[in-house]
Amino acid sequence: MSAAVSPAETRSVPAVRRIYGLGSLFGKTMRDSRRAILLVGGILALILVGVSQAIVNEFATPASREQLEAVIAAVPPILQGLAGPMVNVGTLGGYMSYKYGTFFPLVASLWSILALSGTLAGEARRGSLEFVAAAPMSRRRVAVEKLLGHLVAVGIATLLVFLALVAAGNAATLPGDEIPVGAAAGYAIWLALMALAAGGLAFALAQFFGRGAAVGIAGAVMFGGFILNGYRTAIPPLEPFANLTWFGWTANHIPLAGRFDWPSVILVGVAAVAFLAIGVEAFVRRDLGATSVIPTPSLPRALVGLNGPAGRTFGNLLPSALAWALGIGVFGLMIAGSGQQFVDQLVSAPDFRRLLQTVFPNIDVAAVGGFLQLAFTEFGLILAGIAAATLVGAWASDETTGRLEFLLATPLSRRRWVTAGGVGVLAGLVVATVLTAIGIALGATLSGDTVGTPVVGALVLLLYGGALAGVGVAIAGVFGSRFAAPAVAIITIVTWFLDTLVPALGLPDAARELALTAHYGLPMLGQWDAAGVIVSVALAVTGVVIGSRGFQRRDLRS
DSSP states (O other): OOOOOOOOOOOOOOHHHHHHTSSOHHHHHHHHTHHHHIIIIIHHHHHHHHHHHHHHHHSOSHHHHHHHHHHHHTSOHHHHTTSOOOSSTTSHHHHHIIIIITTHHHHHHHHHHHHHHHTTHHHHHHTTHHHHHTSSSOHHHHHHHHHHHHHHHHHHHHHHHHHHHHHHHHTOOSTTOOOOHHHHHHHHHHHHHHHHHHHHHHHHHHHHHOHHHHHHHHHHHHHHHHHHHHTTTTSGGGHHHHTTSHHHHTTTOBGGGTBOOHHHHHHHHHHHHHHHHHHHHHHHHSOTTOOOOOOOOOOOGGGTTOSHHHHHHHHHHHHHHHHHHHHHHHHHHHHHHTHHHHHHHHHTOHHHHHHHHHHSTTSOTTSHHHHHHHHTHHHHHHHHHHHHHHHHHHHHHHHHTTHHHHHHTSSOOHHHHHHHHHHHHHHHHHHHHHHHHHHHHHHHHHHTSOOHHHHHHTHHHHHHHHHHHHHHHHHHHHTOGGGHHHHHHHHHHHHHHHHHHHHHHTOOHHHHTTSGGGGSEEGGGTEEOHHHHHHHHHHHHHHHHHHHHHHTTSOOOO
């Protein structure tokens, strides 16, 4: 007897469902990126609209714009620091570029680094990519479709930024405040390529060294380039190093201020394409999940994670904590080390010193601690918040990657896993804070100023980072680990929005009081606000408690 076997019936997946994530890797990547698109593109667009409205309302007359230009022109180069170039700052676009424009590439680049470093290497490590590679499609197609998904996501996010800039320009009232479509497009294209250059570097490195090392190296290049480019004018010896990264290449591309440097932007695009191509080819030619180890000094036995869940968490997080510590510590070293130069410039600019003293009556602007309070604290807190998000996300990956199922099969209780994780994250933040304090101490010593007060002031980074880490652990325990890191990142950005833009928008002070960063006082000058300290400690402790109890009541989620 014989039986006829009819061919299996196949049905094509409708185009709409493929875009939504059914039937194609491109669609799945787009579906996975939908929250990030709204987060990055939506928040940046809202900030641009809010900032532009605040500028238009605050400086509504030509006379006020001339006064604004005079004040900015009087700022010593060392205090300009991480602000953008002073080009047409009396116009809406010029002032936005000077005050806020250079910060946005950090947000977009961090998103691209985290996304592209894990889109192939992360899945290969979890083992899920082996099932995809077994399907009837080439490995090159797998890599290209995933890569195209992120490229389209970045395109959508920057499109929102472009539309926000056009809307802001159309709402302008003074001559010169208009933002042409070409200028808005120039900024959006530059923003997208800056993000893709950083993400592309992480994408390429992840195929050779794994996701963790790729994030650390690409993040160091991104942040280092930002710092070097910011202080290249004030510290001339940094000029050659600043030109090694895309931040330095595009230093003269300021489209919102009417200055374009398209060759440098094209160069960034070429670098991004090269990094992405290297990543694709490396994925095609290497074994799945095969990575090389970057030679590093061996850790002491106590730090490699062999002393229980807390030690394991701390050992896993230590490389990331050290990377953040070096980045923030070098930033603190540069700021504190240039404090004496700032003081010397104030002596030669008494009018500007009186202006600063009027605006900041409680800050001794002629001391290194006062300079750190003005130039370091705000940005340092943002970095501490992002560092907390990174460490919480690394700890929470135990659940999202499936490792937690094996851990809980041992005599390890759910409560202990969460508590140990919270302790490990806080220990990582302690390492970052200590090294930052060392950097500030070295810088203050070079400036010949007192060391003790600024070093103690660095504890504000631990307080703020610990508070956000506690919130992240609570969210991971109650709602799911995959929500922890994004939530901490969102809180960091919203806090910066409240602390920085609420005064500019003329909103009630009560709105700014919602930001935790507004309740620390002047830590670099030894003037602490007890309310901020108490709230931070309470959030760190209660967050871990809530997370441990919440995790006992829910199922594991991937």
